[in-house]
Amino acid sequence: MAGNRKSNPKQVRRAFYIGRFQPFHNGHLKVISEIAREVDELVIGIGSAQMSHTPENPFTAGERILMISRSLEELDLYFYVIPIPDIYRNAEWVAHVRSMTPPFSVAYSNNPLVSRLFYESGYAVKHSPMYNRHEYSGTEIRRRMLTGEGWEQLVPPAVADVVEEVCGVDRLRQVSMKGDIE
Numbered sequence: 724m725a726g727n728r729k730s731n732p733k734q735v736r737r738a739f740y741i742g743r744f745q746p747f748h749n750g751h752l753k754v755i756s757e758i759a760r761e762v763d764e765l766v767i768g769i770g771s772a773q774m775s776h777t778p779e780n781p782f783t784a785g786e787r788i789l790m791i792s793r794s795l796e797e798l799d800l801y802f803y804v805i806p807i808p809d810i811y812r813n814a815e816w817v818a819h820v821r822s823m824t825p826p827f828s829v830a831y832s833n834n835p836l837v838s839r840l841f842y843e844s845g846y847a848v849k850h851s852p853m854y855n856r857h858e859y860s861g862t863e864i865r866r867r868m869l870t871g872e873g874w875e876q877l878v879p880p881a882v883a884d885v886v887e888e889v890c891g892v893d894r895l896r897q898v899s900m901k902g903d904i905e
């Protein structure tokens with residue numbers, strides 16, 4: 724959480740944005756920068772919060788909180804970062820999110836399932852453009868970490884720092900190995 728509250732709490736425009744952020748990258752940052760122009764506060768959900776140490780979900784919820792909160796320090800935005808574990812029941816998922824988050828009136832998502840679930844629960848849903856999607860993509864960044872191709876330029880500097888701090892590339896490589904260590 725960072726920044727100063729901008730307005731009368733009674734009139735706060737508060738939005739929700741969720742991702743797995745494995746890792747948080749420049750596409751996410753650009754989306755959030757755009758949302759910041761439209762709302763006073765943003766609730767950022769860390770999806771699949773219980774997951775870590777797998778090829779698709781290498782980073783813990785705590786590490787992802789660090790990545791996000793450090794990357795957003797410069798933005799003029801009041802934000803909350805809230806871990807949301809999976810419940811594996813789509814029809815009840817929005818209620819699950821609501822039980823963990825400050826109230827919000829609009830959900831931003833480009834994920835079709837997330838959009839559908841919020842729409843069916845009566846929320847206003849907004850989409851953003853996809854920015855440089857072939858590179859600003861968690862899947863592509865994890866692939867590059869494995870092959871040794873450059874990925875640091877695709878994430879905010881604070882994210883590269885966190886990955887280094889937790890030896891994230893080593894971790895991803897090890898948990899992606901097939902078979903036993905011999």
Ligand code: ATP
Pocket residue numbers: 741742743744745749750751754831832833834851852853854855856859860861862863
């Ligand atoms: P992965 O490949 O691991 O699924 P991802 O890049 O899709 O990673 P997510 O954490 O799944 O990242 O995405 C969270 C939200 O951000 C989703 O709504 C997704 O559509 C959106 N998003 C992801 N990449 C971009 C991008 N380059 N530009 C705009 N929105 C993006």
Ligand code: MG
Pocket residue numbers: 861
């Ligand atoms: Mg995705």
